[in-house]
Amino acid sequence: MKLPRWFHQLGSPPYVYRLAERLSPWLGGLGCGLLAVGTVWGLVIAPPDYQQDEVYRIIYIHPQTAYVGMMAYVIMAVAAGVGFVWRVKLAHAAAVSAAPIGAWFTFCALCTGAIWGKPTWGTYWQWGDPRIMFEALLLFLFLGYLALRGAFDDRDKADRVTAILAVVGVVNVPIVHYSVEWWNSLHQTSTLLSEGGPAMTSDMLIPFLIMFAGFTLAFSWLLLRRLQAEIIEREGNARWIRELAVEGAP
Amino acid sequence: MSAFHAVFARDLRVAFRRWSELAHPLIFFLIVVALFPLALSPTTQQLREVGTGVLWVAALLSSLLSLDGLFRSDADDGSLEQLLLSPAPMTITVLAKVAAHALVTLLPLICLVPVTAWSYNMPSAALPTMALALLLAAPTLSVFIALGAALTVGLRRGGSIVGLLVLPLTGPLLIFGTRATDLSINGEPPTAPLLFLAALAVLAVSLGPVAIAAAVKVGLE
Numbered sequence: 001m002k003l004p005r006w007f008h009q010l011g012s013p014p015y016v017y018r019l020a021e022r023l024s025p026w027l028g029g030l031g032c033g034l035l036a037v038g039t040v041w042g043l044v045i046a047p048p049d050y051q052q053d054e055v056y057r058i059i060y061i062h063p064q065t066a067y068v069g070m071m072a073y074v075i076m077a078v079a080a081g082v083g084f085v086w087r088v089k090l091a092h093a094a095a096v097s098a099a100p101i102g103a104w105f106t107f108c109a110l111c112t113g114a115i116w117g118k119p120t121w122g123t124y125w126q127w128g129d130p131r132i133m134f135e136a137l138l139l140f141l142f143l144g145y146l147a148l149r150g151a152f153d154d155r156d157k158a159d160r161v162t163a164i165l166a167v168v169g170v171v172n173v174p175i176v177h178y179s180v181e182w183w184n185s186l187h188q189t190s191t192l193l194s195e196g197g198p199a200m201t202s203d204m205l206i207p208f209l210i211m212f213a214g215f216t217l218a219f220s221w222l223l224l225r226r227l228q229a230e231i232i233e234r235e236g237n238a239r240w241i242r243e244l245a246v247e248g249a250p
Numbered sequence: 251m252s253a254f255h256a257v258f259a260r261d262l263r264v265a266f267r268r269w270s271e272l273a274h275p276l277i278f279f280l281i282v283v284a285l286f287p288l289a290l291s292p293t294t295q296q297l298r299e300v301g302t303g304v305l306w307v308a309a310l311l312s313s314l315l316s317l318d319g320l321f322r323s324d325a326d327d328g329s330l331e332q333l334l335l336s337p338a339p340m341t342i343t344v345l346a347k348v349a350a351h352a353l354v355t356l357l358p359l360i361c362l363v364p365v366t367a368w369s370y371n372m373p374s375a376a377l378p379t380m381a382l383a384l385l386l387a388a389p390t391l392s393v394f395i396a397l398g399a400a401l402t403v404g405l406r407r408g409g410s411i412v413g414l415l416v417l418p419l420t421g422p423l424l425i426f427g428t429r430a431t432d433l434s435i436n437g438e439p440p441t442a443p444l445l446f447l448a449a450l451a452v453l454a455v456s457l458g459p460v461a462i463a464a465a466v467k468v469g470l471e
Contacts, residue, residue: 148414152404161465
């Protein structure tokens with residue numbers, strides 16, 4: 001089987017660095033634009049909820065952060081797995097870049113969830129609630145991954161060892177997602193992926209989806225920027241980076 | 251299969267030659283179990299209520315203590331590298347080591363739990379369920395512990411980090427294990443959580459050795 005040329009090029013640091021450089025302004029601009037539009041639409045224009053009134057408006061932030069956290073874990077695990085099996089160094093760099101972003105968004109999901117929980121459930125934090133516990137577990141997996149990385153001096157070894165941890169931990173992602181259906185959680189079930197279509201009217205749904213798109217693009221932008229930094233750190237002495245530094249100098 | 255037997259028998263022999271080390275996790279378990287009533291100064295009724303959780307968490311924590319003996323000493327004296335060079339597949343070797351480790355460290359711990367549960371005034375009808383739940387959780391737990399030990403085998407000081415890696419993964423075990431015990435205390439059938447624990451054990455024992463073997467290989471590179 002012959003793979004297309006661009007596929008092979010994805011393993012080449014200079015190619016990916018330049019690709020990221022070209023894509024970044026688009027992803028960043030479009031992502032931040034969508035976030036701005038979605039925020040105003042969701043917080044000001046969209047009608048209040050019949051049950052939760054104005055409090056529900058955090059739905060334009062909270063599910064999106066949780067989704068980005070889980071997506072970051074999956075990206076990290078897939079990239080780490082690819083790096084482990086085919087020994088692609090760039091894939092390891094991508095996995096390392098995704099980890100801190102994912103940890104931060106998972107933390108934000110826990111925080112926004114706590115803020116939403118106080119007015120609706122009457123408590124910021126419910127010990128033993130399956131959704132909260134498994135989301136916290138996701139955060140601990142990110143932190144464990146980063147801690148294990150930090151313990152190694154040798155970067156190649158750290159890449160390969162932490163890849164195994166990342167791949168093993170991926171079983172937690174479906175558990176987080178389905179925890180609201182498998183157990184009796186305080187957490188409401190998914191609004192978007194519910195049976196018989198989204199459980200929202202379109203004047204709420206459109207800003208909701210705009211925020212999802214905005215968070216996804218903004219995450220991709222952050223990921224590419226971190227990946228560029230990681231590439232520079234790893235390939236620091238390569239000729240093309242020195243040339244880049246000369247080109248980029250004012 | 252002969253490789254499995256050879257490694258299994260060797261690990262048992264090595265473990266029993268250093269039998270005093272085997273007692274450390276057990277003593278640690280007893281101390282943790284004794285500290286909780288001191289800290290809470292509970293009534294008999296309260297002790298019975300917190301008993302399940304305290305015993306499970308104490309068992310998890312003390313099982314972590316034994317983890318250095320799994321790969322570290324073999325890696326230090328080079329015998330782990332010899333095992334890696336042998337024609338036997340590393341997954342089988344790892345499975346034998348994990349099985350031997352579980353037998354000498356987790357089994358005595360599980361035998362201790364019903365005794366301490368009884369001292370916590372838990373109803374004796376629930377003790378068989380508790381022991382069964384622990385037995386079903388043991389394979390998964392030992393696979394997680396071995397994974398933590400394997401991931402840190404290349405590190406000089408891996409001890410403190412292993413807890414960060416292993417303990418979060420044990421969450422599901424804790425949920426199903428304590429649920430089974432609580433159900434049988436209330437006189438309801440604990441079948442469902444026990445079956446979940448069994449399913450996790452099958453999954454862990456069949457997939458875990460692959461990941462552990464990979465981690466050991468990378469760690470020794």
